[in-house]
Amino acid sequence: MTNEQTEMKERLTEELGELYFAGAEKVFMKAARQPDWKQRLRAWWNQEIEIPLIPVAAVCFLLICALLLTRGEKSPKEQLFVHETRRLIEVGGNTYWIDDYERAVTSIADSR
Amino acid sequence: MREVRTLLEAAEVVARLREKDESALRYVMDRYGDNLLRTAYLLVKDRQAAEEAVQDTFLQAFRKIAQLNHPDQLHAWLVRIVVNRCRMQQRTWSWRHIFPTLGEKRLLLESDEPGPEEMFFDQWQSGSVSHAIHQLAYNYREVITLYYYHEMPIAEISGQLALNLNTVKARLARGRAQLKDILNREQEARP
Missing domain, CATH: 1.10.1740.10 (RNA polymerase sigma factor, region 2, helix turn helix motif)
Incomplete structure (x- = not known):
């Protein structure tokens, strides 16, 4: 125990000397009755839990990264569907998607 | 005995x-x-x-x-x-x-505004160690109370609060520094 501790303890004892516990009867009253569901619920709700910051932050970071990376990317099933419905054709030595080619031909025909 | x-x-x-x-x-x-x-x-x-x-x-x-x-x-x-x-x-x-x-x-x-009684009480308490402890953040208040009022050694505080020894040391050091500042400021402000 240091001198500082002793001195502070003395000052605190002097300052708080007027405070006396006067709730003994209330404790007996509370002890006589069983806690109701509200008190049980409050006790459960006020339980202290500790959340380890580093692992939780790491998991969140990985989840966000995974979301950002997969966003905009089509699933292999979707990609396969696209390849099945689209076909490449060769016209005049150039290769086009058939739907793009048909759309271009239609727009030229319409403009005439 | x-x-x-x-x-x-x-x-x-x-x-x-x-x-x-x-x-x-x-x-x-x-x-x-x-x-x-x-x-x-x-x-x-x-x-x-x-x-x-x-x-x-x-x-x-x-x-x-x-x-x-x-x-x-x-x-x-x-x-x-x-x-x-x-x-x-x-x-x-x-x-x-x-x-x-x-x-x-x-x-x-x-109300956030202190009433006349509270203002009188605050003024009367100003400069006291307990008043200064009340101005600390809760984390520091806990460690400071156990260290000074209960005169507990750091290892015991660590056990009581279920905190790492170094955390207690750090909180104690910061809490003591802040407490000293508050007490000095209040002493200077006193007429």
């Missing part, structure tokens, strides 16, 4: 508490009540809230006395319960601030 008597006394009191003897509970409240109330007051800054925390502490101790394995540590065990109770009150307080409607009535009554 005195220590041996205290140990025997603690063992006997705990044995009687286990038998749900109310006179033993009264004895414990008479013996430790004031000390726990002053501890709680330093932590929660409010006389009424401190009184409630201490009542709940004795109630919990009476109901769960079987969990106390070493009767000679009765006082330390009670201090741990009261510290946890005060923490719980602080948490409830913060919930009301996150969801203001939960405590709307109470918040309306508790």
Whole structure:
């Protein structure tokens, strides 16, 4: 125990000397009755839990990264569907998607 | 000799508490009540809230006395319960601030502006160590209260608060520095 501790303890004892516990009867009253569901619920709700910051932050970071990376990317099933419905054709030595080619031909025909 | 008597006394009191003897509970409240109330007051800054925390502490101790394995540590065990109770009150307080409607009535009554009585009390208390401790953040208040008021060594504080030894050291160092600043400022401001 240091001198500082002793001195502070003395000052605190002097300052708080007027405070006396006067709730003994209330404790007996509370002890006589069983806690109701509200008190049980409050006790459960006020339980202290500790959340380890580093692992939780790491998991969140990985989840966000995974979301950002997969966003905009089509699933292999979707990609396969696209390849099945689209076909490449060769016209005049150039290769086009058939739907793009048909759309271009239609727009030229319409403009005439 | 005195220590041996205290140990025997603690063992006997705990044995009687286990038998749900109310006179033993009264004895414990008479013996430790004031000390726990002053501890709680330093932590929660409010006389009424401190009184409630201490009542709940004795109630919990009476109901769960079987969990106390070493009767000679009765006082330390009670201090741990009261510290946890005060923490719980602080948490409830913060919930009301996150969801203001939960405590709307109470918040309306508790104006931020201090009344004349509060201002007088603040002025009278200004410069006191307890008033300075009340101005610290809760984390520092806990460590400072146990260190100065209970004169606990750092290792014991670490056990009481279930905190790492280095965390306690860091909080104590910061808390002491802030406490010193507050006391110096208040001393300079005094006429």
